[in-house]
Amino acid sequence: MAHDEVVKRYSGLARAALTGKVVVDCDAEEFDQGCFGTAGYDDTTGLPEGALRASLGCGDPVAVAGLHAGETVLDLGSGGGIDVLLSARRVGPHGRAYGLDASPDMLELACENAARAGVSNVEFLHGRIEAVPLPGHCVDAVISNCVINLSDDKPAVLAEAFRVLRPGGRFGVSDVVTDGPVDPVRRAAAEQRVGCVAGSLTVEEYRALLGQAGFVGIVITFTADHGDGVRSAIVQAHKPAIVPGLEIRPMREADAGQVLSIYQAGLDTAQAGFETVAPSWEGFTAGRLPHLRYVAVDTETDEVVGWVAASAVSARPVYAGVVEHSVYVHPGCQAHGIGRALLTAFIAASEDAGIWTIQSGVFPENTASLTLHQALGFRVVGARERVGRHYGAWRDVLLLERRSTVIGP
Ligand SMILES: C[S@@+](CC[C@H](N)C(=O)[O-])C[C@H]1O[C@@H](n2cnc3c(N)ncnc32)[C@H](O)[C@@H]1O
Structure with a gap:
């Protein structure tokens, strides 16, 4: 799907969430499988209702980002802000959680949710994950939830994640991948059930692109099987420290x-x-x-x-x-x-x-x-x-x- 279509689609979902509707990105059966939306989280206690009903992820990247008090984190494609709000809690008042999204409607929803949550250490940025509007070496962790598969320029996304991370910084992402090449008919069948399938990478492609961007310590762990070779996965890697070790x-x-x-x-x-x-x-x-x-x-x-x-x-x-x-x-x-x-x-x-x-x-x-x-x-x-x-x-x-x-x- 072209970028403008992606933004239009998620802007529509954001507007629906702003009017109080629960939005989903996959069919009800997938949702029940315990991976998409809030079903992907162990604990969402205390989050505003608006963030929960617009949760469109496929896992819990915050759980694997290893966040500590005082750190800065960036969420690529932050949607209604659920992972930004969860991160903000972990990094505390001296830390900062940025959310980046291309949809102004999603940003409006995320800002409303942040205001409801009463947090002040968050900031939502408008822009593309292929050209992050932040300086280099400024974040400790990059997270993302079911977004990178949507990008039409994944090498640029991973290069940007690498650029903004401090040496030694962590990449912890939940995404939809395929366990090998999937023929177009099976892919189309899977796309009917799971929103983010059309552009998903194979595990090997993901690994290769992360390596090309400069990441090391790459680990890809499947978290759910959606059939037709399509899976949800947690993708982890880190930017090498200036001094090895x-x-x-x-x-x-x-x-x-x-x-x-x-x-x-x-x-x-x-x-x-x-x-x-x-x-x-x-x-x-x-x-x-x-x-x-x-x-x-x-x-x-x-x-x-x-x-x-x-x-x-x-x-x-x-x-x-x-x-x-x-x-x-x-x-x-x-x-x-x-x-x-x-x-x-x-x-x-x-x-x-x-x-x-x-x-x-x-x-x-x-x-x-x-x-x-x-x-x-x-x-x-x-x-x-x-x-x-x-x-x-x-x-x-x-x-x-x-x-x-x-x-x-
Ligand atoms: C599947 S939703 C996930 C939202 C959020 N991460 C969550 O877990 O609820 C994808 C989000 O990524 C945004 N998005 C998609 N492609 C993007 C791009 N190239 N640059 C910035 N945002 C993008 C959409 O506007 C949407 O908010």
């Missing part, structure tokens, strides 16, 4: 012990800062912006090996886009690209958050830190001489600054 993700409360111990280990080198004792967790979190804290995790051991965090430099409105950051890598793990991975992710996240200037102070003797920062666009804007005493010696501090070229250029 390393994941950059938002810092969590549970990371406190490891974050503070890396902080202390850094201070013990006498090159990281004037303090000699790391703060308590309360002290650490009090001054640092919750949405701009990341950790680097060894994916094999699940151990935190570094962190980055930032504080506002001033409460004055004119400085709203200026922060001061610190980046610490465990002294035993340095020179493996961890600092670069952390700082790269942090810069992207800060620009997404509207930050135009990142500042920092570095001891001139810390040449590794200076080299790293300069490689990522920081410049030395000054030096404070003999600014403070550290272990009995007066020390200078170089002032570093990175002015964004994309925020308020």
